[in-house]
Amino acid sequence: MHVYESDVSWIDDRRTEVSVGDHRIEVDSPPEFGGPEGQLYPETLFPSVLASCLLTTFLEFKDRMGINLKSWNSHVTAELGPSPEKGFKFHRIKIHVKIGVNDEDKEKIPRAMQLAEKYCFISRAIRNNVEEIVDYEFV
Numbered sequence: 001m002h003v004y005e006s007d008v009s010w011i012d013d014r015r016t017e018v019s020v021g022d023h024r025i026e027v028d029s030p031p032e033f034g035g036p037e038g039q040l041y042p043e044t045l046f047p048s049v050l051a052s053c054l055l056t057t058f059l060e061f062k063d064r065m066g067i068n069l070k071s072w073n074s075h076v077t078a079e080l081g082p083s084p085e086k087g088f089k090f091h092r093i094k095i096h097v098k099i100g101v102n103d104e105d106k107e108k109i110p111r112a113m114q115l116a117e118k119y120c121f122i123s124r125a126i127r128n129n130v131e132e133i134v135d136y137e138f139v
Contacts, residue, residue: 047078050122051095054134058116065108071100071139090130097136106138 007019014029014036029035030043051074062069074097083089101109117123117134126132 043078043080046090047076047093047095050093050120050126050132051076053120053122054095054116057120058112060119061112061115065112067105067108067112068102069100070102071098073098090126092131092133093126094133094135097134098139099136100139109136109138
């Protein structure tokens with residue numbers, strides 16, 4: 001088993017500091033929930049972490065399948081709404097990937113994407129609770 005740790009501290013108002021090793025970021029509540037504009041929010045970080053997990057998992061299968069990856073850029077859209085248990089929850093997270101590969105590798109991408117989605121541990125954690133939609137286009 002692998003163990004990962006981080007620390008989260010309250011700064012003031014709705015600001016927090018997340019520390020992971022020597023890395024530090026400030027995280028606020030979004031404006032919809034009383035926080036300031038233009039900051040990092042859990043509501044944007046969580047979907048971004050999901051997309052990062054999808055990419056790092058894809059990279060494992062890329063290596064196994066011998067895919068020559070030229071580029072990967074993704075855009076994430078997350079829908080947060082009321083939860084039946086009160087409060088809010090993510091209902092849908094859509095990840096659109098623009099992927100660059102050689103023509104001979106294009107036929108391998110559907111399987112590699114399917115495996116990345118299946119084995120990304122964050123995808124597994126939200127499965128049956130959040131609709132995850134992943135699509136891609138070649139660039």
